[in-house]
Each structure stands twice: as structure tokens, then as C-alpha cells.
Amino acid sequence: MDVYDSKDYRYARDWMKETLRLLDEEGHSSTVDLSDVYDHLSFAEYKLGNLKRAAHYTRLMLQNDPTHARAQRNVAYFEELIRTEPEKYINQDDERGEEGEGETAESRESMTQYERYQSLCRGPWPLPKEYDSELTCFYYDNHRTPSLVIRPVKVEVVFHKPRIFMLRGILSEREMDRLKELAGPILKRATAKNADSGKDEPAHYRISKSGWLSSKHDPLGYVDRIDRRIEDFTGLTMSTAEQLQVVNYGIGGHYEPHYDFGTDEASFTDGKDRNRIATVLFYLSDVELGGATVFPIVGARIQPFKGDAAFWWNLKKSGEGDMLTRHAGCPVLVGTKWVCNKWIHEGGQEFRRRCGLTPNEESYGHSL
Numbered sequence: 001m002d003v004y005d006s007k008d009y010r011y012a013r014d015w016m017k018e019t020l021r022l023l024d025e026e027g028h029s030s031t032v033d034l035s036d037v038y039d040h041l042s043f044a045e046y047k048l049g050n051l052k053r054a055a056h057y058t059r060l061m062l063q064n065d066p067t068h069a070r071a072q073r074n075v076a077y078f079e080e081l082i083r084t085e086p087e088k089y090i091n092q093d094d095e096r097g098e099e100g101e102g103e104t105a106e107s108r109e110s111m112t113q114y115e116r117y118q119s120l121c122r123g124p125w126p127l128p129k130e131y132d133s134e135l136t137c138f139y140y141d142n143h144r145t146p147s148l149v150i151r152p153v154k155v156e157v158v159f160h161k162p163r164i165f166m167l168r169g170i171l172s173e174r175e176m177d178r179l180k181e182l183a184g185p186i187l188k189r190a191t192a193k194n195a196d197s198g199k200d201e202p203a204h205y206r207i208s209k210s211g212w213l214s215s216k217h218d219p220l221g222y223v224d225r226i227d228r229r230i231e232d233f234t235g236l237t238m239s240t241a242e243q244l245q246v247v248n249y250g251i252g253g254h255y256e257p258h259y260d261f262g263t264d265e266a267s268f269t270d271g272k273d274r275n276r277i278a279t280v281l282f283y284l285s286d287v288e289l290g291g292a293t294v295f296p297i298v299g300a301r302i303q304p305f306k307g308d309a310a311f312w313w314n315l316k317k318s319g320e321g322d323m324l325t326r327h328a329g330c331p332v333l334v335g336t337k338w339v340c341n342k343w344i345h346e347g348g349q350e351f352r353r354r355c356g357l358t359p360n361e362e363s364y365g366h367s368l
């Protein structure tokens with residue numbers, strides 16, 4: 001009922017159909033009224049534009065109660081619509097299909113952004129054919145940076161456009177335990193600015209708890225050490241970066257598609273440290289089921305693996321936001337998910353990462 005009340009008719013339909021299946025299996029129910037299920041199912045189908053199905057379920061309602069006046073009126077109404085606007089409704093029910101039924105490359109093309117996000121969360125999409133021979137992995141010491149000569153970073157290129165790097169085993173168990181321990185007392189329900197009220201409020205599109213770690217509260221120096229490691233493998237200064245942000249998602253926790261960089265003048269783009277040039281996303285836990293990080297525009301998907309980090313550039317060399325980096329944290333279905341963000345800013349990188357000479361220049365070769 002929750003999804004129905006929140007007008008999420010696609011899911012409402014799925015739940016109602018599951019109810020019908022269980023009723024059928026169990027034969028009866030003392031708490032669920034069959035007619036009520038048909039009634040809601042019919043309205044959900046109507047809202048989804050499937051008039052033939054809406055009419056079908058309303059007729060089933062009438063089988064239970066032939067005198068139901070509203071059901072009689074609705075059947076007449078649906079039939080009238082199908083008759084007067086056949087081109088809009090006649091074949092639609094068969095073509096439209098239902099969520100999850102026979103997803104193909106073509107049907108993916110026509111999905112909305114949000115549907116692509118949901119579909120990617122359910123399972124990986126095949127990588128484009130041209131990736132077959134092109135994904136690489138290497139040990140990386142970033143031009144013989146001393147700490148990395150001793151212990152090079154294991155890098156895997158998992159996507160090309162945008163380039164997404166996985167840094168395997170970049171954090172130790174002890175470091176991850178420490179980050180979670182430091183975050184424990186400061187975790188708060190994540191908020192976002194409400195466009196209407198201007199206040200920071202919990203938002204339905206971001207369900208998690210998070211907290212910012214300051215090295216001041218870490219006398220043992222773990223936070224500084226991790227910052228230094230990021231500086232070593234990216235070659236970027238951390239002096240303008242944000243603090244480490246630890247995030248914990250419970251069951252159902254998620255973060256819907258977004259950009260890490262600021263897309264309007266008000267956020268990041270004008271301050272002295274300017275925009276978020278790159279993201280390092282550490283995975284501090286595995287997730288039993290769900291919880292992948294997905295990039296719905298390009299179809300990339302990263303399953304969290306404890307100790308790894310994902311790295312990507314949010315901005316092109318021109319400083320323009322890379323619109324392909326839109327990404328999301330999928331709902332956690334079983335288990336909990338811990339991640340830690342490091343957002344690196346443009347300020348101070350002028351001599352570390354040169355600008356491009358044309359607005360769209362964006363390729364960085366195979367290294368970070």
C-alpha cells in the first residue's frame with residue numbers, strides 16, 4: 001500500500017500481483033479482500049496507461065460483485081477510451097511488457113534514466129564488445145613515488161568512458177576498522193537542501209548515515225595516512241580536498257543518481273577550491289546483496305569489495321563537468337554497506353594536472 005499511496009504504480013502492481021499469487025496458493029485469506037486487490041491493480045494499470053489490463057481487472061471485480069457501481073462505470077469508461085482512441089491503447093499492453101520481462105539491448109535504449117538505474121541495480125549489463133581486449137590492470141607507482149615503489153597500487157581499469165579505475169586492496173582491515181570506529185559516534189542521517197524551504201532535510205533519494213572525519217580526532221594518524229596515500233596515487237594535493245566522509249547504508253539504504261560535481265554556479269564552482277575534480281570511493285565492506293555503485297548513463301556497475309576503492313575524474317581537462325559520470329548507490333537488499341568518500345577539488349591542482357587546450361579534451365591515457 002505504501003508504494004500505491006506514493007503513486008509508484010509499477011511497484012504497486014508488482015506487489016498486488018504477488019498478493020494474487022499468494023492468495024491463489026493459499027486458497028483464502030481472512031485479511032485480504034480479493035476485490036480490493038483487483039480494484040487497486042486495475043487503478044495501477046490505468047495509471048500506467050494499460051487500459052486493457054485495467055478493464056480486465058475491473059471485470060474480475062465484477063465477477064465477485066456484479067452490482068459494484070463504480071466498477072461498472074469504470075469498465076464502461078475504459079472500453080470507451082479504447083474504442084475512441086484505439087491507436088493509443090490497442091497494442092500498447094502487449095508491447096509495453098512488464099518490468100524485468102525480457103530486457104534487451106533495444107529495450108535498454110528506450111528506458112528512462114531512472115529505469116536504467118533500477119535495471120543496472122538488478123544486475124550487470126554486458127560490457128560493449130569493444131571492451132573485450134581493452135580492459136587492463138597494472139601495478140602503479142605514480143612516477144616512482146617512494147611509498148608506491150615499496151608497495152605499488154594494484155589498478156584495474158573497469159570502464160573507459162568515463163574512465164573508472166579500481167584500486168584493489170588499497171585499505172587494510174585495520175584502517176577500515178579504524179575509519180568505522182571514528183565515524184561511529186558522529187554518524188547522522190544524511191540530509192540534502194530542500195529546494196523549497198532552503199533547509200537541510202532528510203531526503204528520500206539519499207537514505208544513509210554519514211559523518212566527516214577530521215584528523216584532529218584521530219591521534220593515531222590513520223586519517224592523515226590515508227590522505228597521504230590518496231595524494232601519492234593521484235598526484236593531487238589534498239590541501240583543498242574535503243574531509244573523508246564515511247557513509248553507512250542499512251537495508252534499503254541507497255543514493256539515487258547524481259553528480260558529485262556542482263552543476264550550478266551556487267555550489268562549488270565559485271569558491272576558491274572550486275569544483276570536485278575527482279572522487280575516490282572506498283568500500284569499507286562487502287555487501288551480501290544489492291548496494292552496487294552504478295553509472296546509469298553508460299551502464300557501468302561496481303560491486304563493492306571490501307578494501308577496494310573506485311577512482312574517477314568528475315571534470316574534463318577543460319574543467320567542464322563530465323556528464324557521463326552520473327552515478328548512484330543501489331539499494332542494499334541484504335547486509336549493510338560502508339563506504340568512504342574523498343572529494344578532491346580543483347584548487348591547487350594547476351601544476352599537477354594540466355588543463356586541456358580544447359573544451360572537450362577528456363582523455364587521460366591509461367594511468368590515473
Ligand SMILES: O=C(O)CCC(=O)C(=O)O
Pocket residue numbers: 247255260281291292293294327328329330339341
Ligand atoms: O554508495 C555508493 O556506492 C555511491 C555513493 C556516492 O555516490 C556518494 O556518496 O556521492
Ligand SMILES: [Fe+2]
Pocket residue numbers: 258259260327
Ligand atoms: Fe556520488
